[in-house]
Each structure stands twice: as C-alpha cells, then as structure tokens.
Amino acid sequence: MSDPDLSDVLRRAVPDPPDLTVVARHAERAARARRTRLRGALAGAAAVVLLATAVGVPRWMAGDDEVPGPSTSGPTDRATAPASDSGCGRDVDHDDFGTGTAVWVRFCVLQQGRDRRGPPAQYAIVPTGVLTDGAEALVSAWRQRVGQVHGCPFAFGRTGFRVAIGFADGTVSRIDGETGPCPASVTPGGGLVEDAGSVYDGLMRALAAEPDSTPPALSCPAQPPSEASRDTSLTALASEAPSAALVCHYGPDHALSGEEPLDLTHADELRIATLSSFYPVSGTADCVARVVRDDLALLALRSEIWEVHVVATGCEPRLWVLTPTGDATYLGVAGSRLLDALPHAGVTETG
Amino acid sequence: MDEEFTAYVAARGRALWGAAWLLTGDPALAEDLVQTALTKTWPHFERVAADGSFEGYVRRTLVTTYLSWRGRRWHGELPSGSGDDVATGLAALNPDADTTHDVRRAMAQLSPRQRAVVVLRYFGDLSEEQTARAMGCSVGSVKTHHARALERLRGSGLLDLSEPTEEHR
Numbered sequence: 001m002s003d004p005d006l007s008d009v010l011r012r013a014v015p016d017p018p019d020l021t022v023v024a025r026h027a028e029r030a031a032r033a034r035r036t037r038l039r040g041a042l043a044g045a046a047a048v049v050l051l052a053t054a055v056g057v058p059r060w061m062a063g064d065d066e067v068p069g070p071s072t073s074g075p076t077d078r079a080t081a082p083a084s085d086s087g088c089g090r091d092v093d094h095d096d097f098g099t100g101t102a103v104w105v106r107f108c109v110l111q112q113g114r115d116r117r118g119p120p121a122q123y124a125i126v127p128t129g130v131l132t133d134g135a136e137a138l139v140s141a142w143r144q145r146v147g148q149v150h151g152c153p154f155a156f157g158r159t160g161f162r163v164a165i166g167f168a169d170g171t172v173s174r175i176d177g178e179t180g181p182c183p184a185s186v187t188p189g190g191g192l193v194e195d196a197g198s199v200y201d202g203l204m205r206a207l208a209a210e211p212d213s214t215p216p217a218l219s220c221p222a223q224p225p226s227e228a229s230r231d232t233s234l235t236a237l238a239s240e241a242p243s244a245a246l247v248c249h250y251g252p253d254h255a256l257s258g259e260e261p262l263d264l265t266h267a268d269e270l271r272i273a274t275l276s277s278f279y280p281v282s283g284t285a286d287c288v289a290r291v292v293r294d295d296l297a298l299l300a301l302r303s304e305i306w307e308v309h310v311v312a313t314g315c316e317p318r319l320w321v322l323t324p325t326g327d328a329t330y331l332g333v334a335g336s337r338l339l340d341a342l343p344h345a346g347v348t349e350t351g
Numbered sequence: 352m353d354e355e356f357t358a359y360v361a362a363r364g365r366a367l368w369g370a371a372w373l374l375t376g377d378p379a380l381a382e383d384l385v386q387t388a389l390t391k392t393w394p395h396f397e398r399v400a401a402d403g404s405f406e407g408y409v410r411r412t413l414v415t416t417y418l419s420w421r422g423r424r425w426h427g428e429l430p431s432g433s434g435d436d437v438a439t440g441l442a443a444l445n446p447d448a449d450t451t452h453d454v455r456r457a458m459a460q461l462s463p464r465q466r467a468v469v470v471l472r473y474f475g476d477l478s479e480e481q482t483a484r485a486m487g488c489s490v491g492s493v494k495t496h497h498a499r500a501l502e503r504l505r506g507s508g509l510l511d512l513s514e515p516t517e518e519h520r
Binding site: 015021 | 369385387391
C-alpha cells in the first residue's frame with residue numbers, strides 16, 4: 001500500500017528512539033495517579049452531595065430559599081476558601097492551554113514530598129483563596145510565555161508550587177513549577193511556560209490585598225530578635241502586600257549598624273521572595289561563632305509588623321519569619337533570590 | 352497487566368515514537384507525546400487489548416492529542432534552519448542524518464492536520480478510511496489534506512517524490 005518513495009523516506013528518516021520502557025513506566029505511574037485522583041474526586045463529590053443534601057433538604061423543607069454561592073469564592077474571602085473547592089483536587093481536563101477564557105486562578109496547597117518524583121521537594125508558602133477578577137489577563141500573560149525551553153540555570157533555594165486554572169466551560173488546567181528561572185509545565189498538553197518564577201510572582205501579587213494607606217511607623221530595634229523555631233501560620237504574610245518596609249543591619253556585637261527604607265515594589269518582592277526562596281535545613285547549631293550577615297526586614301502589613309530575619313554565621317544564611325505576636329518560624333537556608341531582594345550592609349568582621 | 356503493557360510498549364514503542372517524531376519533529380516532544388498517549392490509554396489496556404484493537408486506539412489517541420496541542424507555540428514552528436547543532440544532534444541519533452534533516456524540514460512546512468495525514472498514510476500504512484477514523488474527520492477531509500500535503504512536500508524541493516499513485520490520490 002505504501003508509496004515506494006515517501007514511505008521509505010519517512011521510515012529511513014526516523015531516528016532511533018530513546019529507552020521507551022522508561023516512558024512506559026512513567027505513563028503507567030501517571031495513569032495510576034490520575035485514576036487515584038479521579039476516584040478521590042468522585043468520593044469527595046459524593047461526600048459533598050451527601051452533605052449538601054443533609055444541609056439543604058431541611059432548609060428547603062423549612063422554606064429557606066438562600067442561594068448557595070459559587071464554588072469559586074471571590075478575592076475578598078481568600079483567607080477562608082479551601083483550596084480543594086475549585087480545581088486542585090480534581091483531574092485536569094482542559095484540552096488546550098492556548099485557548100479558552102480563564103475565569104479563576106488559584107494556588108494549590110501542596111504537602112511536602114507529595115506528587116513529585118525524586119527527592120522530597122519544598123513547597124512555596126502560598127495564600128489560599130481564588131483570583132477571579134483579572135484571571136484572564138494573568139493567564140493571557142502566561143500564554144505569551146509558552147514556548148520550547150531548553151534547560152535552565154541553577155538557582156539555590158527554589159521551591160515548588162502548583163497553580164490551578166478554571167475556564168469558562170468548566171474545565172481545569174494546571175501549571176507546576178519551581179520558583180526561579182526554570183520553566184513551568186502545563187497540564188494537560190505538556191507545554192512549558194518560560195520562567196516559572198514569573199507565574200508564581202504574578203499570582204502572588206494578584207492575590208495580595210492592597211497595602212494599607214496609613215502604615216504604622218517602623219523603627220529598627222536596638223538588637224536583632226533572638227529566634228526560637230516555632231511552627232506558626234504565615235497566612236497574612238502570604239496574602240497581603242506591605243504598606244511600608246525598613247531593613248535593619250546588625251554587627252557582630254548585635255548592635256544596630258544601619259538601616260534603610262524599602263519602596264513598596266521592593267518590599268513586595270522581598271515578601272514574595274521570603275515565601276518562595278528557602279531550603280529546609282533543620283538544625284541551627286552549626287557555625288554559630290562567626291557572624292557575617294545579620295539583616296532584619298520589617299514589613300508593615302495593615303497595622304501589624306512582620307519581621308524577616310536572615311543571619312549568616314560562616315555557613316549558609318538562615319531565615320526566620322517573626323509574626324506580629326513574636327512567634328518565630330524557622331524556614332531554613334535563605335535562597336539566593338531572597339538574599340538579592342534583601343539589601344545587605346556588607347560583610348561584618350568576625351565575631 | 353503491567354508486564355503486558357510494558358511488553359506492548361517494547362514491541363510497538365518504536366513505531367509510536369517514530370510517528371510522534373514525524374509529527375513533532377523533536378525527540379523530546381515525541382517522547383512527551385507518546386507518554387501522554389500511553390497515559391491516556393493505559394486504563395483501557397486490558398479491555399481494548401482483548402479484541403486486538405489497542406494499537407489503533409493508541410494511534411488515534413496519539414494523533415488526537417497531537418492535534419489538541421495545536422495551540423502551543425511550537426506547532427508549525429519546527430526549526431527549519433541548517434544549524435550545526437541540529438545537524439549534529441540528528442547525526443548522533445541516526446546514521447541517515449541527511450534524510451532525517453530533510454524530512455524534518457519538509458514536514459515542518461505542513462499544517463498539523465497535513466502532517467497527521469502523511470504520517471498515518473505513509474508511516475502507519477493506513478487507508479483513507481482508517482486515517483479518517485484515527486483523526487476523527489471525514490474521508491473527504493483526509494483527501495484534501497493529503498493532496499495539499501503532497502503538493503507542499505514536492506514544492507519544498509527537499510524530498511525527491513514521484514507523482515502519487517492512484518492508490519494514494
């Protein structure tokens with residue numbers, strides 16, 4: 001049946017394929033995961049239906065005609081909307097990322113070491129809630145950056161994230177990436193968005209509440225805070241843009257050696273970098289003698305002051321975030337992006 | 352089922368990957384395409400393989416997946432230059448590198464649907480009816496894409512093709 005010319009030419013032209021047993025294994029694993037997610041989503045949907053029936057029927061019987069809200073909660077209730085409401089827990093089914101009108105975008109909250117191959121991953125800290133206003137503009141900007149990408153430079157302190165996108169026809173797409181200059185992958189379709197960090201940053205900015213118009217006065221403490229690692233919530237830092245910022249520098253004697261204000265653009269970059277540029281290394285006892293950097297950033301969020309503290313003691317720079325109530329969360333080693341975003345007074349002398 | 356599926360991929364993977372490479376013109380994208388098609392078809396392997404139609408099912412999924420990727424920027428923009436890096440890379444993959452390079456450049460001049468028709472008809476040895484079923488379109492549409500694809504391939508000057516036989520018209 002084959003044309004003697006074109007058939008032969010095509011067959012001769014095809015290069016040797018790679019090891020396809022690896023491809024088969026990946027396909028099998030992905031298909032199993034997909035099936036598991038689908039079953040989970042179906043079970044979740046069944047539970048929701050049962051719950052809705054249990055709650056709704058008595059109300060209906062009592063004549064309560066209150067209409068339930070849409071599944072995509074608006075930006076105003078971003079702090080309370082569960083991430084599994086719209087998209088994160090269900091299978092992706094949007095055929096073509098390049099088409100369709102995006103009606104909502106949200107971060108998925110991922111658990112450490114889940115859904116990834118290779119060593120356990122660290123995930124960026126993200127706000128809950130969903131973006132509806134401006135979702136299409138944000139997705140259009142990402143579409144402009146879909147292309148073929150080859151490799152990416154190494155950057156220390158990258159963290160993983162996942163974004164779910166809902167379209168007007170009810171389908172869902174997903175972007176997975178790591179903060180930093182490497183590409184993010186689009187599912188389904190396998191397209192790549194250049195520079196995953198821009199996807200993360202764009203959604204972080206879009207989800208952040210507007211800064212307060214009357215920020216509190218900031219002043220550097222005479223001494224840097226002494227941290228204790230506690231597991232506190234960073235929700236507010238993840239969901240609000242700073243209204244003012246001040247960076248304090250300390251010397252090896254723990255005395256204040258300088259301070260400099262940050263404009264709001266750089267303050268928000270610092271906030272976003274804090275939540276996305278760190279590597280989780282437990283223990284802080286090593287290299288305690290030699291302080292080479294001790295910088296504290298004060299970020300005003302509404303009327304509260306959050307503190308980002310980076311201390312380098314001869315080894316890696318360690319990162320803490322202090323809540324307004326004084327609780328400290330130790331995040332690990334500060335990534336290069338955060339160090340770039342945090343103004344530095346220069347290396348101090350040995351302590 | 353796992354072993355049977357792996358055995359199927361070992362036996363037929365080369366043909367699937369070859370079709371995917373001809374469609375995409377890129378080894379990495381071809382791998383991506385094959386993996387996506389296999390992921391979609393794996394859950395139905397036992398059921399469909401029982402009646403011997405799994406090959407057609409995978410092929411149809413491969414093609415429809417490829418066509419659904421048409422919004423991606425790389426479609427229709429396969430590198431057609433004669434860069435040393437491309438030639439060197441292809442030479443490493445295939446000793447018949449000149450043919451590979453020419454076919455890749457010639458296929459890049461076709462639309463996704465024209466590419467799909469050429470691959471199914473000439474690489475997959477499918478009839479017009481089978482090609483239409485695999486692509487989910489009419490036989491008339493296949494004939495149109497086929498004629499225009501051959502016209503472009505001849506016009507490219509990259510492939511020395513004879514006039515189509517009656518069977519391929």
